[in-house]
Amino acid sequence: MSEKYTVSEVGFSSLVDAMVKTEMRVLGPREGAEGIEIAELKSAAEIAKEGQSIVSAKGTVFPKVERLVKYRYEGKNVALDDVQPNAVPTVLFGARPCEARAFHALDVVFNWDYKDIFFNTRLANTTVVAISCTQADDACFCTSVGSRPDDSAGSDILLSRLKSGGYVAEVLTDKGKALMALAKDALQPPPVSPDLVPAATVAPVFDAKALEQKLASKFDSPLWLEQSLRCLGCGACAYVCPTCVCFSIEDEADTRQGDRLRTWDSCGLRLFTSHASGHNPRDKQSQRWRQRVYHKFAYYPDRFKTIGCVGCGKCSRACPVDMNLKQHLTEAAR
């Protein structure tokens, strides 16, 4: 159903202005104290059109802390306040295609058996406008996990830059159409043969299918200890990752009332999968590192017919000891 338009730079700005004027929350990448951050945008001028944000846009649909239930003791009874998702209509504008594609990896888990209304309501209320990447760095490997720098999967609208300025906008969904209706004047017919700024070059380095097959016989390989010796056991990789979906449930309570919270969790951390008995099936860092690789590249393809990684490289950039996922996977796929 995709429709194509040309949007000039002026049209691009007026589209953002039109969105900001509505009740919608407009999030997007901009330069901040940490590097590129996903933050609330006020104008098109703020948007960082190249380069990867440090933390992903995952929080748009899966915030780092979210209240699920409020409870209080009333005599001998417990009264529950079922908290509703406070899902503000949101546009994620100017995100990289890998960020857009990543929502699917979250979706399959949040709708695996139980339908998670918090995630689903946020996702239903989010429109994604991605911009094709024309730059990549050493950490990027989207082409090795079945994607590419101008992938439209997961986007409602994909913008690709024209050499002459402006964009070709590919409107892919009804949500995208509705958004474009905000700035009809900004839309012109597409050029017959659009002269696009070439998409970034990301050379494939491993074959994901071959990796999955190799993993089947590498569970007990010394490779995982070797690769994870320098791993410090923090959660940086998981918390910047757009597809890491593991969460923890924490109660914050006193003797009268409490909140049940869902928070991000990470397989890097020592307490990950620690049982109430004290036993932890993954009590060594190497086992937790192996879990990270297997979860994304073996269990995901097996259960969900998709890879739990979009090759954005955020984990590699964020790691304090330079655990480079692309290198580690290339090694594992051999």
Add this chain to the structure above:
Amino acid sequence: MEELRNKAKELLTAGTVKVVIGYGKGTGNARRPIFVRSADKVSELLFDAGCTQNLATYLTKAEVRAMGRVAIVAVPSTLRSILQLAAERQVREESVLALAVLDGTLKELLTFDAIEQTVATIPDAISATDQAMLDKLTAMSVSERRAFWAAELGRCVKCYACRSSCPMCYCERCTMDCNRPQWIPVASHALGNLEYHMVRAMHLAGRCVQCGTCGAACPVSIPVHLLTFFAEGTVRRQFGQKGGASTKLDYAMSTFKPDDKEEFIR
């Protein structure tokens, strides 16, 4: 660098150590920690201006302890961390030797005494940028300082990269992870973030060697090292004690002296 590689080769060949923890080539121009376990791999060792991370954090890791005696490529802060870890009974003299690279010269330090004597000759130094930031923060009013840290810690995702990269954060079970009872909110909201970073700073007061590795580890560039630098600086001023100077535990926050100058505590 050749000297370092030759020394590493000699130690591994003779079986004096089982592993040399040092720096190697990382992504692009980055340097990363590497673990050299055989003599034929010593060429992977590097040392240049990019090698600043304090590797002493690996000395208390179970995987590393299990290997046997360790040689560790050390910058001044690594040496200080070894002394503080020794003072806190976390490393044994016979389990570690330091390959210190000081002003481009390699020094093999086999004993804690040797490390202590070497450290005594190296002046404490906080970088000019960090000192300027500390001065700026100290000059702020309480409300300005609160606003500064609220904004900085607002980016914290509680990945604990600061805790994990710190040689002095070796606790098997951190108070932050306790949930029965939950002492500190685990969630990464404003209160949870603030309490975590305050507790971390207090826990490092008098123990911090001011390496700055925690701040460098933060994926969202929060200058968390300034908190521990400040706490450490306060202990140095008030008690004349400092982390990483000696293998004798002299820890202001947990030692009691009958001749304390303050009356209230006597």
